[in-house]
Amino acid sequence: MAAPHKTLCPYCGVGCGLEVVPQRPSDDPTLPQRWQTRGDRAHPSSQGMVCVKGATVAESIDQDRLLYPMLRESLDAPFERVSWEVALDQITHRIRDVLEDLGPDGVYMYGSGQFQTEDYYVAQKLIKGCLGTNNFDANSRLCMSSAVSGYLQSLGSDGPPCCYEDLDLTDCAFLIGTNTAECHPIVFNRLRKHHKRNPHVKLIVVDPRRTETAQVADLHLAIRPGTDITLLNGIGHLLLRWGALDQGFIHQSTQGFADYTDVLRHYEPSIVAERCGIAEADLETAARTWAKSQSVLSLWSMGLNQSSEGTAKVCSLISLHLLTGQIGKPGAGPFSLTGQPNAMGGREAGGLAHILPGYRLVKNPQHRQEVEQFWGLPEGQISPTRGLTIGEMIPALEHDQVGLLWIAATNPAVSLPDLNRTKAALQRSPFTVYQDAYYPTETAAYAHLLLPAAQWGEKTGTMTNSERTVTLCQAFRPPVGEARADWEVFAEVGRRLGFADQFQFATSADVHREFVQITQGRLCDMTGISHEQLATSPIQWPCPTQETADTAADTAPDKHNKRLYTDHHFAYPDGRARFMPYHEKGLAEPADDRYPFVLTTGRLYGHWHTQTRTGRIAKIQKMHPQPFLEMHPRDAERLQLADQDWVEVRSARGTARLPVLVTKNIRPGTLFVPMHWGSLWAEDAECNALTHPEACPISLQPELKACAVQVVPLSPPDQSQSLAQVEERTALPVAMVPHNPVKSSEPETHSSGVLSSS
Incomplete structure (x- = not known):
């Protein structure tokens, strides 16, 4: 039997290694070749794990292909x-x-x-x-452009300083603006194993929704949308008050501490708790956990980046790491989770x-x-x-x-x-x-x-x-x-x-x-990397032609598990990181009397972005058959709505029509719509018909995570969206139908351990 082909999952930025093996549906050589994917146990980043997207990706490879100019x-x-x-x-x-x-x-x-x-x-x-x-x-x-700008402002260069091994070593994982369990499931699976095995390890999740990630947290801070900087400054205020600082690191490796502390003094716990909509005791618990932990690892994604204050939010998070010296060591650091595979x-x-x-x-x-x-x-x-x-x-x-x-x-x-x-x-x-x-x-x-x-x-x-x-x-x-x-x-x-x-x-x-x-x-020196070397094993950068003590792996001889800034020398010319103090300005488009709800958007476990690939996989379509609007029961009762009732969501720019999912897993006054459905896959369900283009002035990343909307009840639609309608809407012109199109089928069972969608 031929050796499997080594490759990478083409979905999120976790970068899971895949092995692809050929399969034929029968002994008939005239039928097209089919392929099965499984996790690559030798890949250092994913260690054989793969989620449902990676497990089924080969099923889309012959679906609806563009064949000619x-x-x-x-x-x-x-x-x-x-x-x-x-x-x-x-x-x-x-x-x-x-x-x-x-x-x-x-x-x-x-x-x-x-x-x-x-x-x-x-x-x-x-x-x-x-x-x-x-x-x-x-x-x-x-x-990810806000993450880029945040790293540049705070550390002097782009480049996440952490590695996945830190998921196995941290004492406190602080997740903010990321539903890691659904959007980066293999990273979360690894972190969750570490969390379950070690009772002293704490998991803090900051999110207006009680997501799959938040449901297993030791502490869930369900803040109001747009109050991230207030929360982070509030934690910094308590750390400063308690003297939970790394004075040696601050003195030797940073600039701007005085200006930062001037900002923190404005964030008394009572003020922060009221603005964020959380209990003051929970704020103090989060700060105590950070202060007591030997290693703090923060993870974030679109919830911080997709904001009119995206760069400020990222810098405010990194400043907490600088305040406590939680960077450049095992199990610690500010770790941006990238959304795209490359x-x-x-x-x-x-x-x-x-x-x-x-x-x-x-x-x-x-x-x-x-x-x-x-x-x-x-x-x-x-x-x-x-x-x-x-x-x-x-x-x-x-x-x-x-x-x-x-x-x-x-x-x-x-x-x-x-x-x-x-x-x-x-x-x-x-x-x-x-x-x-x-x-x-x-x-x-x-x-x-x-x-x-x-x-x-x-x-x-x-x-x-x-x-x-x-x-x-x-x-x-x-x-x-x-x-x-x-x-x-x-x-x-x-x-x-x-x-x-x-x-x-x-x-x-x-x-x-x-x-x-x-x-x-x-900083991203890759002169020691080539296709020929990568054919043997993935390699983590920095990897110059000649390795030095600064570029060699911390814990392994296999050119992996490298952390940046282990010597506390940063990418600015003077080698010092910068405290970047920011006050919160709030949402670019807050709720008001006409548009009383804040709408946020995000991914679902099975789908990928706009369904160009996952929408053509039957198993995933069955997992997520239609879009929906999450709403808290208190808001549903006020609007006299029941679960699965249809509504029209209106913003100053457009509308969307969706069934309601009534759930306590979201804050009152906040709504959620998945981002995946465009006009090919559902009618009048595009979340971005509602969102506004206001962007962070530094990263120029738009605030896709928050816009103001109103909700109007509707009569049930005459005909609900069905897979048959989707197939009709996406039918190809005759000149573009692929040769020997392959129908999707259920994936094989994978010994590498496919995560289920809980």
Whole structure:
């Protein structure tokens, strides 16, 4: 029997190792090959565990695939199949025209944490280098950009300082703004095992909802949405009052302590408890637990990041670690859980509008010069101006400042806030290229040119997970139809535009070999990593060509379990971390008399983002058959609503129609809607028709976690959403039906231990 193919789960940032084994449904060789996934016990990050998404991912690989380039003259016209030659000519001619009419900033590319690092890197070289515009942003802007800004402000550089081994070593896990049990289940499973085995270990969860994560916590702080900074400053106030500080660390390794303590003095426990809507005793319990613990590990995700104060929230959390010296040691530190599978790799490769490869900044002249020289480009070729974020791209479209929009591996017609405005802006694009593995998607309706992309399992490249572990994702089958790897498309366009010297890549290994050289001497130094080495085992960075005491693993000889800042020397030039004091400003759109509820959004265990992949897997559709609105019984009684009654949710921007789930697992006055349903999967259920575009002024990440809404009872709909309706809505044009389509089936049982959805 052939050895299994080693790869990585293409969903969240946990980065679980998978093994893929071939299976045939029968002995008939004319039937298509099928594949089964199981956890890779040798992978250091996941140790053989896999959740339902990873266990079923192979079932979607032949569902509704985009097989050929498709072109149309206008959004009202039908798509027609064209050759790659025609498609590439269209792109290059359009880019040349835009460069002449609008200049480089008339081109805009929106990428994805679904990219492999090689895809990200070649895209940066094309857009920021050769074309001379920083108009490349990725859906990580919606996900992790506040974490990036928080690390930069507090520690001097992006890069989570912790590793997953800290889940097994901590005395206190402080989870804020993360439903880890459902959104990062393998991380939570590991933490939960440690928590259950060790009675002294405490788990504190901060969340307006009593999620699957909060239900097993020793302390659940169900704060009002938007009061995170008040809570964190309130904990800091008590630590300061009790003298529970690390004075030596503060003196030797930080700056800004006096300004920070001036802010903390305003957060008396009684004031904090009232603002947050929690008991004063619970606030003190949280602070006592932090003070008494030898090692405190904080974990956060979208609940902090997706906020108009996202960076301030992240910095306020990191400041608690600086106050108590809880960083750079086993079991401790501020640990951002990435949402996308390769959001970390994208950050390393420069995949946001304000950064360049190797953790460099667009606005830094030395950084620009280093990259220009490395890429063989003339001085001044890289623009000193930050590119447009995806949020800023919308008004740019409205004002006819974008001549070519290139979207790849993401679905903004569902995922962006203020969705009605977003869709209207997308309709204004003169020419939109949409590059994806699946068709239809909601965004395809706004495209002029569709490009078929090779997806998970069909191309080889690297991804970096939340703990900085780089894994080689090996192809185990050829691309379907005429699909191509994203980096290959970007490189070919670059060559056709006259930059042949910059794109002499024959394989993804060639791309990776060049990319790691640009990380030399940076915090994310990966010069000691190659495809050949990764074929043996994943490797955690930093990993320079020559290991030093600072880059070697803390506890293991296998290039894993590396922590940053173990010497308490941080990435600022003076080596000192910064206390970044912030007062809370509150939600950008608080509830009022007209819109009396605060709506928050999030993921469910089985689904992934906008269902482009998981929506095509029968088992997951059965787990989560329809969207819903969570509401506290007190609010339901006031509106005379019962469980499963239908309502219309209204904001200042749009509406959604949903059945009500009455539950005590949410605060009164707060509502919750899952984010996964776009127009292909349910009617009038898009949560982002409700959300607003206000963003953090530093990270420019939108506040997807909170908007003000009203709720109006409805009569039951004439016909509820069914799987049959979904199948009808997502039916493919005849020209695009895949050869030998495979129907989804129940997954096999996996000995590696699939987590169930509780």
